[in-house]
Amino acid sequence: MGLKFLSLASGSSGNCYYLGTDEYGILMDAGIGMRTMKKALKDNGIGLEQIMAVFITHDHADHIKSVGGLGEKYGIPVYATQKVHAGLDNSKYIDEKLSLSRRIIEKEEPVQIKDFKITAFGIPHDASDCVGYMVVYKHHKWVLATDVGHINDTVGEYIRMANHLVVEANYDREMLQCGNYSFPLKKRISNGNGHLCNSEIAEFLAANFDLHLRNIWLCHLSKENNHPELAYKTVEMEMGKYGIRIGKDVNLNVLKRSTPSELFLLE
Secondary structure: OOEEEEEEEEEOOEEEEEEEOOOOEEEEOOOOOHHHHHHHHHHOOOOHHHEEEEEOOOOOHHHOOOHHHHHHHOOOOEEEEHHHHHHHHOOOOOOOOOOOOEEEEOOOOOEEEOOEEEEEEEOOOOOOOOEEEEEEEOOEEEEEEOOOOOOOHHHHHHHHHOOEEEEEOOEOHHHHHHOOOOHHHHHHHHOOOOOOEHHHHHHHHHHOOOOOOOEEEEEOOOOOOOOHHHHHHHHHHHHHHOOOOEOOOEEEEEOOOOOOOOOEEEO
16 A cells, blocks of 8 residues: 655645545644645545644744644644744644644654654754654655755755655745845845755755655745746756656656645555
8 A cells, every 4th residue: 555645735825745545644734724724635535534643843834824723623643842842832823722632752753653653853944943754654755854954964864765755945046146035034044044945955866866766846935036847947957967867767746835736646
């Protein structure tokens, strides 16, 4: 039995991802409205009752909007580090504070949800804390690394382990520098604790490619400082320098910012 992957939204206005089997699944982040989330899941044959857990990467608004409702109204366990939970407690973006649904996790210590083994790993980003996740299921290793200030040793290690990789390509460096953002905001995005640009992830993927990597999804694209086609081409061209063929050696997709992706079946 394979895995199902669905991006419900992937951008500064909201982030939420589903990973599951025919019987059950989990959510990564919950940064979109509950009604929108339930509809996107239902349209793909997934009921909210199938969601076994929610895992939160960090406490920025575009990742946590519906976490209170999922946890307290629907009784779905919400997993995050102690520091992220502290950020959720103090967040003005959550209507219902977490109580019975709260679950504390530690980085590098796996959590078992049915047949899923989920490991959080540290990511450099300007939040109270920030993690990515690796989900191991049978022969699959699915990795999420979003809101990445830079690729440090830990992030690089988990990216290299992935068979299926959801990774940030937030901005094009030239578009950011020539755009209308204020200088402090430009600096915040590009200072190593903000976001990852197209060329950074392209160069890392090309230099570290292994044939066990089968799928790449570029996520969290900026509306103002990136284009899906530009992110795709940047990665495709850099990998081409190493003789890596998109569509033959590895699949590459760019996730939509505010609408669901297709349902990907991972065999």
